[in-house]
Amino acid sequence: MQYEAATQQIRQKLAQGNTYEEACRHLSDLEPTFKAYVFEDFLKILIAEEYLGNNAPIDDLALLLGLPYDTMEKAVKNLLEEISWETAVDFVGAVSGPNTVFH
Numbered sequence: 001m002q003y004e005a006a007t008q009q010i011r012q013k014l015a016q017g018n019t020y021e022e023a024c025r026h027l028s029d030l031e032p033t034f035k036a037y038v039f040e041d042f043l044k045i046l047i048a049e050e051y052l053g054n055n056a057p058i059d060d061l062a063l064l065l066g067l068p069y070d071t072m073e074k075a076v077k078n079l080l081e082e083i084s085w086e087t088a089v090d091f092v093g094a095v096s097g098p099n100t101v102f103h
Contacts, residue, residue, distance in 0.1 A: 003038060006042075007042050010024060014065070020046075021066065021067070024038070040078075043075045044079040047072070047075055048079060058076060059072075
């Protein structure tokens with residue numbers, strides 16, 4: 001099962017009222033390391049959609065997904081760090097030319 005199929009399955013299970021962990025448990029045919037990656041990465045996508053995109057409070061999102069608040073807080077922090085890092089890399093690439101130490 002590939003990433004997109006796995007995330008679609010998680011969305012379907014969430015729509016059926018499963019918690020996030022229950023929804024991810026249904027990904028039984030994934031290799032454990034890849035399953036852990038999907039769990040963490042797709043959680044960040046849901047946070048980006050709901051918390052950043054729809055202004056849903058993080059505590060409401062934690063309740064909806066059935067996850068501890070500190071798990072959500074950590075995922076938000078990781079997401080924001082990734083966004084900051086990617087923005088910085090894009091900025092450096094934009095302001096530095098192809099003949100600089102950054103390329």
